[in-house]
Amino acid sequence: METRGSDVILERLMTLHPKVIDLVLDRVWRLLAALGHPERDLPPVIHLAGTNGKGSTQAMIRAGLESAGKRVHAYTSPHLVRFHERIRLAGELISEDALMAVLDECEAANGGEPITYFEITTCAGLLAMARTPADYTLLETGLGGRLDATNVIEKPALTIITPISMDHEAFLGDTLAKIAGEKAGIIKRGVPCVVGPQPDAAMDVIEARATALGAPLLAFGQHWHVWEERGRLVYQDETGLLDLPLPVLPGAHQYQNAGAAIAALRHLGADEAACEAAVTSAEWPARMxxxxxxxxxxxxxxxxxxxxxxxxxxxxxxxxxxxxxxxxxxxxxxxxxxxxxxxxxxxxxxxxxxxxxxxxxxxxxxxxxxxxxxxxxxxxxxxxxxxxxxxxxxxxxxxxxxxxxxxxxxxxxxxxxxxxxxxx
Incomplete structure (x- = not known):
């Protein structure tokens, strides 16, 4: 593959901190302040955390919103082939020129201070998304939630927690409850949270956090249900039942991801056509x-x-x-x-x-x-x-x-x- 100008900058940014992962938010807040707080100027944010299914769920929500004519920013990690995949501006992958510009600006504003690669590139993504008009911003955590570099949005429109399981124990804790505590760190006061299927130990932590913050839960098995029946995907919540095609993303585990995406879309006021597009039009590489x-x-x-x-x-x-x-x-x-x-x-x-x-x-x-x-x-x-x-x-x-x-x-x-x- 050819080397792009952005590759050179990204290589340089990797040297700004001795660790790849160092979970605190101080460096992110410092750089965002130096940039004029772009995180305050984003279109309404849907913030996703979880161990598995974040990317697939995000892809389905984006497909649903875009089918309804909405312009959607999306931030995800890691990338598969090139870094540009991480930042999608109003439906399009960030251009090479736009990426180089925001990376340069973030590097200059950081002034050589210690900051991890993920932190400074997240700030670059937020800067690009704040400057591009759109209707929604889909923001996926990189690791955990509470101290993740994306957890800087004071009042998102919605948060989503996909299934939690054991992973990244060295950073998030050695029990499901500890890991759930980190993921539940994206829940904000008064902001609704869609919750996918969870082990009891994780759900207990999520419910306690939501109760403490007065955040309404939209939880699988309580407020919404999803299942496969006769080769169709059936979704049900208090507003009614949807009979949809099975998700185009393969695997039975995508049913629950589709359910979380539909719960989010319904909360945002999307119609049945958007929910159908979510399951039939989503694309998410390297997932079966x-x-x-x-x-x-x-x-x-x-x-x-x-x-x-x-x-x-x-x-x-x-x-x-x-x-x-x-x-x-x-x-x-x-x-x-x-x-x-x-x-x-x-x-x-x-x-x-x-x-x-x-x-x-x-x-x-x-x-x-x-x-x-x-x-x-x-x-x-x-x-x-x-x-x-x-x-x-x-x-x-x-x-x-x-x-x-x-x-x-x-x-x-x-x-x-x-x-x-x-x-x-």
Whole structure:
């Protein structure tokens, strides 16, 4: 890939703080003040937190709002192929010139002070969105919620908490209750909060936080329900029942994400057509994405190739459920993971649905778990696992013996991003 001017600036911004993650808001507040507080000038904000499903839920809300003619900003992370994916202005990815301009401005306003890459780039995103007219701003947390760099909006229009599970324990706490406490930090006084399905321990924390702040909850199982019936998605809340197509994003776990998106859209006054567009028009790459073109598919034309960036135990369970729903076919996994993740927890649910697993290191990623270690951990939970030098090599080895196999490339969004960049 060619090097852009923004790549040079982003590389420089990575050197401003010794840590990649350092959860405090002081540096963000300082820079936002120096920039004239752009976070106060955003179109109405919908703020999302949760362990799994934030991005899919956000994508569905955006599809619904845009179908109703609304202009929507969206902020998400991480990116898959290029940084511009993180900042969408009134429906369009930020241009190279606009990105360079806001990054330059933020770097100058920061004056060389310590600040993390995510913090300064979040400020750049807020600055760009504050200067571009739109009807709504969709803001996805990066990590946690309470001390996340996006948690600077005093009065969002709505907050959303998607399902919470164990992940990022080193930063958010080693129990579901502690992690839920961090995610629930986005709840604001008097602001309604849509809540997806939660374990009891997480829901107790969310309810206590909402009660303390007088924030009305719109919770799954209480205020809204969603289920699949006869190949349709049925959604019900106090205003009535919707009979919709199943989500275009694959996997039964997308039903609950669709439910949260619809609950949000209904709260914002969207009609049934917008709710239908949310489930039929949303696009969200590397979430059980079927790869149909590119060098990998050309190298193994008979193989059914899937890509997913999930990396925690809940994602492993969701992938297993999706694989179990597919027609019978010899199924293999190609997996690369970060050394910060619960590899065994992710890999264990996949054991019954795969004949073999090929472990790879993630190219260009300092925190990759070495392929041999991924293979070892996969073996320990029951996989027939071995290492491979690369994704193409693993795919060739699978296709040589099983030319009609189903292959799932999984374990990390960074691996998924590399696959997509090489397939475009």
């Amino acid at each position: 994405q079927r790869l149909r073109r590119g060098p990998l598919t050309e190298a193994a034309p008979g193989v059914e190739l899937w890509l997913d960036g999930g990396h925690n135990p809940a994602a492993g369970e969701a992938l297993a459920a999706h694989l179990s729903s597919l027609p019978e076919r010899p199924t293999f996994a190609i997996c690369g993971m970060l050394n910060t993740k619960d590899s065994k927890g992710f890999l264990r649910p996949l054991v019954p649905f795969t004949r073999g697993l090929y472990a790879v290191s993630i190219p260009g990623e300092a925190n990759t778990l070495p392929a041999a270690e991924t293979a070892q951990q996969a073996t320990e939970v029951g996989h027939d696992a071995q290492s491979a030098a690369s994704v193409p090599e693993a795919l060739n080895r699978i296709a040589a013996d099983f030319p009609e196999a189903r292959v799932l490339i999984c374990g990390s969004l960074y691996l998924a991003g590399r696959v997509l960049s090489e397939s475009s």
